[in-house]
Amino acid sequence: MKKLYKVYTGLILFFMYMPIIVLIAFSFNDGKTTVWKGFTLRWYVDLFRDARIMSSLWNTLAIAILASVIATVLGTMAAIGINNFRGKKKILVQNVSNISILSPDIVTGVSLMLMFTLAGIAFHFQMGFWTVLMAHITLCAPYVVLSVLPRIRHMDYSTYEAALDLGCNQWQAFRKVVVHELMPGIFTGFLMSFTYSLDDFVITYFTRGSSFQTLSIQIYTMTHQRISPKINALSALMFIAVIILMLIINFRDRKEEKKLGERA
Numbered sequence: 001m002k003k004l005y006k007v008y009t010g011l012i013l014f015f016m017y018m019p020i021i022v023l024i025a026f027s028f029n030d031g032k033t034t035v036w037k038g039f040t041l042r043w044y045v046d047l048f049r050d051a052r053i054m055s056s057l058w059n060t061l062a063i064a065i066l067a068s069v070i071a072t073v074l075g076t077m078a079a080i081g082i083n084n085f086r087g088k089k090k091i092l093v094q095n096v097s098n099i100s101i102l103s104p105d106i107v108t109g110v111s112l113m114l115m116f117t118l119a120g121i122a123f124h125f126q127m128g129f130w131t132v133l134m135a136h137i138t139l140c141a142p143y144v145v146l147s148v149l150p151r152i153r154h155m156d157y158s159t160y161e162a163a164l165d166l167g168c169n170q171w172q173a174f175r176k177v178v179v180h181e182l183m184p185g186i187f188t189g190f191l192m193s194f195t196y197s198l199d200d201f202v203i204t205y206f207t208r209g210s211s212f213q214t215l216s217i218q219i220y221t222m223t224h225q226r227i228s229p230k231i232n233a234l235s236a237l238m239f240i241a242v243i244i245l246m247l248i249i250n251f252r253d254r255k256e257e258k259k260l261g262e263r264a
Contacts, residue, residue: 020239027232043233050230056218059129060198063214067136068193074137075144075193076186080178082145083152094149101142109206112138116207127209135207136197143196144189151185184252191249195242 027044031037047053082093100108116131155178163173179186201216208217215238222231 023232024236027236032229043229047230047233053218056213056215060214063133063136064194064197067133067140067197068190071137071140071193072144072190075141075189076148079145079148079152097142097145105202109203113206127207128212131207132204135203139203140193140196143192147189148182148185151182155181188249191245195245
């Protein structure tokens with residue numbers, strides 16, 4: 001029975017990742033078709049020489065970094081605030097914070113587009129970098145809350161009180177004790193935010209306006225024409241970047257679980 005489960009799991013993983021493996025393999029193909037013509041790195045060279053793709057890359061990284069940092073700060077503050085509620089009010093606020101996670105991206109994207117359109121008419125601005133940034137903060141902040149809240153529940157409040165008794169003011173005790181205790185959850189929330197922002201297409205598509213481009217939008221635009229092998233190279237690099245981030249997240253989670261096990 002165990003062998004059957006292993007075969008079944010192997011087949012699932014095969015069908016999930018084989019298309020990606022093929023894509024990465026053909027990013028090194030010297031030909032422009034699916035016929036193998038030989039090994040080459042020219043599509044990666046052409047990729048980094050493409051001004052539109054490089055501009056989209058910097059836009060994507062700028063949005064991902066800024067949105068992750070701001071969402072991490074706001075999400076951590078929100079998690080601490082939610083934890084201070086009691087009873088039904090705490091459950092209600094926590095459920096409200098999870099609505100954007102459960103809602104389809106297209107619902108969030110369309111609703112934000114309508115809000116930015118009305119705000120643009122009232123305050124005379126167009127959608128672009130700043131609207132995408134605000135949309136990504138809205139997307140990422142609930143994931144930070146979800147990551148930080150469990151750490152707050154397991155935090156030892158006597159350490160915070162001891163810091164106050166030993167001469168720290170409230171800000172010093174918060175920075176040196178609370179933030180230190182919550183740092184694993186904060187870091188995990190930051191990496192999750194960065195990953196979701198880097199990978200987002202739907203919300204960006206509805207809130208970017210007519211001129212602002214990110215990598216996901218650029219890839220979508222390129223697929224309207226004859227598909228260039230540069231897309232294979234770009235997709236391969238994005239997949240590897242996301243895999244590295246997920247490995248970092250899993251490594252930190254296992255490390256923290258090991259520490260908690262040793263304390264117990």
